Amino acid sequence: MNRSAERGSVSIEVAVLAPAFIALMVLAGVAGRSAVAAEAIDAAAHDAARAASISRDARSARTAAREAARKQLDWHGLACANDLHPTFSGSVAGKATSFNAAFRSPVGTDATVTVEISCLVSFKDISLNVVPGMPTDNRITASFTSPLDRYRSRR
Helix, strand or coil: CCHHHHCCHHHHHHHHHHHHHHHHHHHHHHHHHHHHHHHHHHHHHHHHHHHHHCCCCHHHHHHHHHHHHHHHHHHHCCCCCCCCCCEEEEEECCEEECHHHHHHCCCCCCEEEEEEEEEEEECCCCCCCCCCCCCCEEEEEEEEEEECCCCCCCC
């Protein structure tokens, strides 16, 4: 076989395979960022629910939950593209109710509080036009339920 007939074949192979390799690297970055963000948001929901459950009243519980979630997200270095607005709910004696009603339940009654956090994770800094239709963000949501101390007074 003539070596001159093979000239340029490596260049063509690189030109064909390079976009696929770049797309694979971008997708790996998106998957990695999503996994790290999901872990951070799950930890933030856990900390927020726990901070809320040890509070005495619903107002201070909301404040403590927001602060705990923000600290956890900051610790993980996750900056959500949306504002942090946790959703609060509760249950009393196994029945779904409002967050405030959980704190108004009588002492000795089983009550829980649930905090749900939703974060819009942006991929704008790693997205390329190599992957058509690739999303520029992903909404990740996590919630956690924590029991209120049944023998602790509430307001």
